[in-house]
Amino acid sequence: MLRRYILNKTNTFINYRYASQSMLQSTIDDKLGIATLVMNKPPVNSLNLEFLEEIKSQLTQFKNDKIRGMILTSDLQKIFCAGLDITEFSNPNPERLSKICTTFQDTWLALYLTQFPTVAVINGHSPAGGCLLAMSCDYRVMVGPNYTIGLNETKLGIVAPKWFQDCMVAVIGQRKAEVSLTTGKMYTTDQALQIGLVDESVPDVDNAINKGIQFLNNFQKISPWAYKMTKDIRRQPTVQWLIDNKQKDLDFVVKSMMSPNVQKSIGLYLQSLKK
Ligand SMILES: CC/C=C\CC/C=C/CC(=O)SCCNC(=O)CCNC(=O)[C@H](O)C(C)(C)COP(=O)(O)OP(=O)(O)OC[C@H]1O[C@@H](n2cnc3c(N)ncnc32)[C@H](O)[C@@H]1OP(=O)(O)O
Numbered sequence: 062m063l064r065r066y067i068l069n070k071t072n073t074f075i076n077y078r079y080a081s082q083s084m085l086q087s088t089i090d091d092k093l094g095i096a097t098l099v100m101n102k103p104p105v106n107s108l109n110l111e112f113l114e115e116i117k118s119q120l121t122q123f124k125n126d127k128i129r130g131m132i133l134t135s136d137l138q139k140i141f142c143a144g145l146d147i148t149e150f151s152n153p154n155p156e157r158l159s160k161i162c163t164t165f166q167d168t169w170l171a172l173y174l175t176q177f178p179t180v181a182v183i184n185g186h187s188p189a190g191g192c193l194l195a196m197s198c199d200y201r202v203m204v205g206p207n208y209t210i211g212l213n214e215t216k217l218g219i220v221a222p223k224w225f226q227d228c229m230v231a232v233i234g235q236r237k238a239e240v241s242l243t244t245g246k247m248y249t250t251d252q253a254l255q256i257g258l259v260d261e262s263v264p265d266v267d268n269a270i271n272k273g274i275q276f277l278n279n280f281q282k283i284s285p286w287a288y289k290m291t292k293d294i295r296r297q298p299t300v301q302w303l304i305d306n307k308q309k310d311l312d313f314v315v316k317s318m319m320s321p322n323v324q325k326s327i328g329l330y331l332q333s334l335k336k
Pocket residue numbers: 104105107139140142143144145146147148161162163165166186188189190191213214217219220221222314334335
């Protein structure tokens with residue numbers, strides 16, 4: 062549905078390119094230089110290894126396409142992204158789990174450091190890894206009022222890695238992030254706007270896309286070099302920690318995920334989702 066809207070919209074401009082893969086669709090408006098990346102992995106856009114690899118590879122492709130900006134959104138009704146695929150955490154194969162974690166680290170680095178500005182159009186619920194994807198963009202427009210967003214990892218009995226946490230601190234500040242992370246709080250659109258987790262709240266997705274384009278148009282008169290250097294300086298400390306500690310970060314996640322207590326919590330959480 063959303064894909065059709067974007068295509069109709071971009072169709073009114075001179076030229077667009079469209080690439081369709083099963084779980085991810087991308088369009089590039091050649092006149093505006095704006096790409097739209099639409100997640101479409103029913104039922105909830107959960108991030109498994111294959112989906113993460115597609116997102117990472119599409120971000121690399123956009124880098125080569127030299128786009129001017131990107132909108133990240135979802136084609137699903139009511140869901141932006143439900144975060145990492147929790148079924149991958151239940152009785153995991155350590156090798157596959159390591160691959161998922163490494164691919165998520167790399168996908169995040171690619172998204173957090175894009176050389177073009179990015180907007181998350183959050184048109185549905187966005188827990189955990191979904192919230193991280195949104196927070197990694199330069200700007201967030203959330204459709205309201207009925208959706209929720211936040212880093213809820215503690216509710217699953219797991220720990221959000223330091224780079225998730227630092228990313229949240231960068232968006233909402235130390236104190237609010239600490240309360241938010243420890244309690245695993247999910248915020249409604251209005252609450253998210255109030256604490257600065259999102260930049261704008263709008264009633265529908267058409268408005269959200271327009272707001273996203275308006276934000277990206279701010280960069281028409283900004284030097285891409287000045288933009289990228291400024292963003293790198295702001296984001297460098299969070300990024301550098303992960304680059305220097307990738308293996309340590311991975312070992313912690315895999316070790317903790319394999320522990321009986323965490324496995325029990327994840328099992329209970331999965332059961333509660335089924336209910
Ligand atoms: C390198 C670092 C790596 C790891 C470090 C650890 C960090 C982890 C970060 C994460 O992202 S953990 C994932 C946390 N995600 C969640 O807690 C989301 C849980 N889901 C929900 O809250 C809800 O499902 C929803 C609000 C997203 C959607 O609600 P609703 O529309 O009512 O749909 P259902 O709840 O009926 O779900 C439909 C279907 O999808 C399954 N599902 C939901 N979320 C996930 C998920 N994240 N992974 C896998 N599967 C998920 C759910 O169980 C339902 O399945 P059925 O078989 O019952 O249809």
